[in-house]
Amino acid sequence: MRIGILSRSRNLYSTRRLVEAAKERDHEVRVIDVLKCYMNITANNPAVYYQRNAELVEELKFDAVIPRIGSSITTYGCAVLRQFEVGHVYSINESIAINRSRDKLRAHQLLARKGIGQPVTSYAHSAQATDKLIESVGGAPLILKLTASTHGEGVLLAETKKAAEALINAFRGIGSDFLVQEFIKEAGGSDIRCFVVGKTVIAAMQRTAVTGEYRSNLHRGGTAQVIKLRPGERALAVRAAQVMGLDLAGVDILRSSHGPLVIEVNSSPGLEGIETATGKNVADKIIEYIEKDSKLGPNKPKGKG
Ligand code: ADP
């Protein structure tokens, strides 16, 4: 197959591993920087062009693409991906599903509609609703989350009601969109990353925050270990990925006193942490899945919303 990896850089661990795995399985593979792509959206023949340098422009022809679109370029990246979809090119994750996953509010609503367990989460616009907002998640301590953030950067713990009010007012003051969420203290700064490909959790790890920190993101110094999933967790992760319409997803779960809760579904989960922690060849499993799934034809919209 001719496989295109939509990624800003071939030097990123995940991109490099996908290139290696595709070559090992005898595919032609290229890394494409979406910011160097352009397209005529009303052309009869939907195509994506690649500006290699000032003189050289070529039309991109792939049988399958693997989107690795960073959150800073979601809009343009998804537009390029959509153009491939219009041209009936298979993508392991579709643009609409990536967009769903990038908006935490939208993602929580979609998961709630399908009865997926999540921490109690609230959202409001009006300043008059602050008290109700705090009460609705059981009071302080509580978590505040910017709706469009990653790597734990927009996730804050308010230990007291006063701190919660101050943070809510500050977020409102700068016009940021945020969610208020029940703090799952008993998770003890750990979460579980389930790496879902198709309808299977192909690898899982537990990430634990450094001392004094509650966010377990590896980007924040969290450490990863292999973990044995409990039966309900595996099914929950697969279901969450399916509701979002993602065939490749990193589903993050917190172990709470009232069972496993999904906090996030990532559409471009990193490979470095999970391959290192589990010793599994995750990249190979992704390419193997694409070989099979792409035979079923170009994607039909999956998931809802
Ligand atoms: P990001 O997209 O920035 O990774 P997450 O929602 O995944 O945002 O939160 C980052 C980390 O913060 C999680 O991996 C988890 O360790 C911690 N966390 C998030 N939500 C909660 C919560 N409601 N209770 C306890 N810890 C949480």
Ligand code: MG
């Ligand atoms: Mg996360």
